[in-house]
Amino acid sequence: MTAAELAERLRGTLIVSCQAPPGDPMRETDTLVRLARAAAAGGGAAIRANEPEVVAAISAAVDLPLIGLWKDGDVGVYITPTPRHAVAVAEAGAHIVAADATDRPRPDGSAFADLVAAVHAAGALVMADVSTLAEGVTAAAQGADFVSTTLSGYVPGTPKRDGPDLDLVAALSAAIDVPVVAEGRIGTPEEAAAALARGAHSVVVGTAITAPTALTARFVAGIVRP
Template sequence: MDNKDKIFEQVKGKLIVSCQALPEEPLHSPYIMGRMAYAAKLGGACGIRANSVEDIKEIKKTVDLPIIGIIKRDYEGSDVFITPTMEEIDLLYREGVDIIALDATKRVRPDGMTIEEVFPKIREKYKDQLFMADCSTYEEGMTAYKLGFDCVGTTLSGYTEYTKGTSLPDTDLIENLVRELPIPVIAEGGIWTPEQLKTVFELGIHTAVVGTAITRPMEITKRFVHVIQ
């Protein structure tokens, strides 16, 4: 079994937990994300999705699970912010993450290129690296597969201008991608309850990523407060 198969086997049918905190959030700290990832591991997570080289370095100190690495960075003039340019890809590759995830939507990237133009260059440069396509529509998922991504995630459904208002988790998108794609489909985005997680697994996904519902106490608190206001 090669490395690619081994990693996908490790996460198959299990839960990946996203441990992220942006600079404006109270838990923003590599140390805290390291502890968060360790707690997720103890709870039974089979993998971690993490943002920034600093957080990933810290997480690796206590957690030996497969890591999906991203770097969120805002560039003026582009809505693409998940691993948006080759610079972020280079940093993640050098740090050594099992899977690099990047925005694979049809939106124009900070360098003025589309995913169709830029991904062949990325794939050529890093032939041995696993790449996850963060998509928002069925068409984007199919394009990502044709471009040579190793797995496709529903991460950005509801978060692009043209998918705003989509009910999450996007079960229609998940179902369609699972039916059409021969590569692993990863459900991500808007999974708030164990029941929803069970539902998406029943649709035939390879694995799922849950973040906010587990690792962002400020957002979790808001949901509780909202129902009593």
């Protein structure tokens, strides 16, 4: 499937992120595959998943476009940080490889453009996870096929928000020609619709759909005891 064909298939749709953090009871491959199957049954248009093993298992079980990544560590650039990580994700079955495209240094000294070239050579597409307008513009110029607002509010120096960064969605959509994907702190259908209205090509939702531990904690924190 070409970049144009996949972009058209994802236009105006919901992508469901089926992930779980380290130590979470949901962080088992079989469980994440079931989450992906449930997302597909509910009408999700694509799946976003972490780690080659999980990507391969979901690819075998769910007939939807798959956005794969590989989180290695938890500080600095850790979302698919190197070409080696990216190629492994592509070889596991991801149609699109998501990777940190911020301007921070990478652990192996490579550039984002190196990762883009490696993924394209492996036959997959690239989604650039960015935190600012400048990063998104640069990533698109370096060959990214999609640009996502995933890292807004999670990189030092970017403003923290309770909800999605719709201003960044709108700014990127006006500045670049590649599809812009809204991701990050989208908690309701209304926020997802608002992201599309501000110019997003598609919307990724994770915690609000597939994270029962975080959702339970949110309810517990919100209970006012008599």
